[in-house]
Amino acid sequence: MEAGYQIPITALVLIGLMLAFTVVTTVMFRKQKTSADYYLAGRKVNSFINASAISSDYLSAASFLGVAGVAFLFGFDGIIYALGFFVGYIALLLFLASPLRKFGRYTVPDFVSERFHSKTARILGVVGVLFISLFYMAPQMLGAGKVMGLLLGMEYKTAIIVIALIITVYVTVGGMKGTTVNQLVQFWILFGAMFLLAFIPFVIKGYTYTDVVQFLASFKGPAPEAGKMFDGAAYTSPGFWLTSLKDTLSLLLALMFGTAGLPHILVRFYTAPDGKAARRTVIYVLLLIGMFYILSPYVGHVIRYIYLQGDTLGVSQHQMAWLADNGQNLAVPVAGSYFGGQILLGIVVAGAFAAILSTVAGLIIACAGAIGHDLVVNVFNPTMPEVSRVKVARVASVFVGLLGIPLGLWAENMQIAILVGLAFAIAASTFFPVLVMGVWWPRMTKNGACAGLVVGITGSFAMILGKDMLPTFLQFNNPGGFVMLVSFLAIYVASKLEVASKGEAALPHDTKEVMAILHGPERA
Template identity: 35%
Template sequence: MRAFLTIGRVLGLSALAAVPSAVMAAGAIEGEAVRQPTNWTAIGMFAVFVVLTLFITKWAAGRTKSAADFYTAGGGITGFQNGLAIAGDYMSAASFLGISAAVMASGFDGLIYSIGFLVGWPILTFLMAERLRNLGKFTFADVAAFRFEQTPVRMFAAISTLVVVAFYLIAQMVGAGQLIKLLFGLEYWVAVVIVGGLMMIYVLFGGMTATTWVQIIKACLLLGGASFMAFMVMSAYGFSFERLFAESVRIKTDIATGAGQAPDEAATAGRSIMGPGNFVKDPISAISFGMALMFGTAGLPHILMRFFTVPSAKEARKSVMWATVWIGYFYMLTFIIGFGAITFVLTNPAFLEGGVLGAPLIGGNNMAAVHLANAVGGNIFLGFISAVAFATILAVVAGLTLSGASAVSHDIYATVVRKGHADSAAELRVSRITVLALGVVTVLLGILFEKQNIAFMVSLAFAVAASANFPVLFLSLLWSGMTTRGAVIGGFLGLISSVVLTVLSPSVWEATLGNEAGSAPFPYTSPALFSMTLAFLGIWLFSVTDKSRRAAIDKAGYVPQQIRSETGIGAAAASAH
């Protein structure tokens, strides 16, 4: 049963732009994981999932004949299917474990994750989804570079995409490697190689079609598992939120009393879970944190790429609508699961270190949802949730690899190197070579980072997406005065500053690099407020001061771009070539 109790440590808290250092430290891998008795139930469910997805890949391989099939499933995914696939991309195992853990630890404040992630979707729905589908072909760089000089803008977009993908991939590979290691009792490096091999098979042969259907299946499994957990929690309290919250406050009060707090202080500590202030304490961090969660969503390359898998702008809007429905529902479930963990897990000695009430959870707070799965469904349901956690990681890894491969083959090779004259077969060949290269590099880095804090890599991906990709994409769509020089310099300012400030923040400087507490040069845990502002200012300044001949061409191209983005005129013809 306890074979999975250290998974949370390697998954980190969530795919967040930045997390306070105390939480980040909880995501660290500390030393060698202790091998536990093999969970044959989980292994059986894991095997069923792998066999099923390999059949999907074989089916998808027969439908993958061109670059368009490989990158975007030939544009043949419906809005409903794509909405489920986007939700599958977004509802990571780290998010599932991390948000419920944050709610269990901080109560009401844990909602900042759910709300922050969710409010990014209206931005995509109303400002970007339709325009992306009408302007783009395979990648978000198609949109960002639509009216600008192709080579510099696409090089920036490809580099930014690869940075986001690299940090995401390493974190997911380490998490999956640890999970397989614990399932089968294998050496860690063997586990990482197995995961990397499966990921390359899915993407190499099935492309976007296989990746999409793996995401859809995974989303359904995760939604079903989370729904069952939430149902069992609520049924124990007569489906009354008031009773659930009251019991949670009582338990938190008892724990505080057991820790030696005075009765009044303990009562205040118990009630504090129903109000803000436990988690994000200063306004700057709260604003920066929220900005990263919101705008990072609109800059993630593997999410943006999904808008090109649907046949029309109408289906793109529909896919965002469905994605918002499923993601919003999922985050409501994680809130219930978090409070359920307070009442089912914190009161059960079997899940606490030393079996002592008030002691830390076995495996850390990130194991709240896994313990709750065991509490409400026994060993079989624990095996199911563990298999779903692996399915989640594998599906996210496949989507990330595909977006990284498209950045190299489509943005760099086909457009920059071949000047738009590469044939579909050559582009597809380069893409598959890139998948192999990315897979090998990711496996090697996954092995290298086995004992490192991987949460900061995931948070860095969100910070980069919000600070580099989003400003360039947003202003290229909505500001006629933007120029190539502004896009490239402003974009790189956001990219570099987000990476540097994250490294200088307490989350990395102190928690990961081991420097003295309070010594971090950048005092805030999230760089987004500063790096995003720098990117927008850089784009504006270097655009308005650009008096070159190219700048005039860039500005003149805004009206034709706007017409196509709003009406879709010309989009079908462009997609066909």
């Protein structure tokens, strides 16, 4: 801990109250008799509660800390994250929510396996779930480490270990029922925090968006970040960060359609009682997250406005140092301290913890389902009794939860929203094309599904990790949109070739029945 740093007691009390509620809820829902209880809360979650839980699951550190942070960092270009994250739910509503619930399985690999009667497709689906979820978990742990450092002056490594252990315990014990109740409360904490961060400067302080943007656009000179200059005209115009049309389109496509391929979001629609409830849930989610994404870019721009003015009233030297070094991730808690002192800082940090706890919990459940239900049970031991399946689910949850520690350490110096965007790139490239084509194209075959998953997984990883080795025209800040289009093409070509080779026998034998289930009236 830094010398002279005072721990904000009020903030700690609020965090403690939220964690105490989490513990009580976890203990209350610790008993799960079947794997459906553990993974899906018995499929009995009503639409509004489910929508709040999904919104909490979705509004991760990327949204609560990252969207305002990327707006603080990149100005106009940062708004694309708020736009893409929101529009993704429209694609989910139009294409997938109701048909997937009607199909009535547990997980995304369940769908691809049962739709095409292929263990290979199931295994590839498991690989996709793990890659997407672990890529998504890394920035959540990054957010946890940064916020704990701001709040307690705690070392980043120590903070990562503490948070990973807390989340692992409460998910492993409480399952989906406990996680859903916690996510419901956590959503309203994080939404309330963001609402206050926008309400106080806009209504009480009178910082209209017009005044803020005009000041930023006219500012040109040294920025508080050491050794950096700030060009306000570029900051408030397109092209400050996204310097090409191909980068902008690929990122936007990844954010939009990656949402409809996120395993921890899709699995929540299986908790709805029926397809109609799943559609209603998505509409509620659109309303809730839409309000959130209107507020968060404004908060990022307001804190940049205050930062450039040099007005640090209410912000400690410790927090200003964090803002100069980590404004990309910590603009939101510093805004809380500036506008509301310890109390609002406490609410904001509680909101950040709520976002992180909720999302990582959802990711652990999704990964546990992929490992326990899809791999251990359906591939290796289909006759396993229900009691053993719940035990496998708990062991898988512990394993995945503890993986958050190395992932958080790896992500320490990255930007939260940008890193999450790469998880969206993998989701948009793998599950979105396979699910959309599997739901809406009766001529899709097993080889088409496997080709789409292989191209999506390998293509997105190659273009993310091997970016510098590729030709310039194939280098993207986020390759999700490009690889997604290639994955769609691979599905189409592989399916056509298999039908040309085997005739109608290449199609799953129950295609007509499955299509009737997906698009017909709800089954009793």
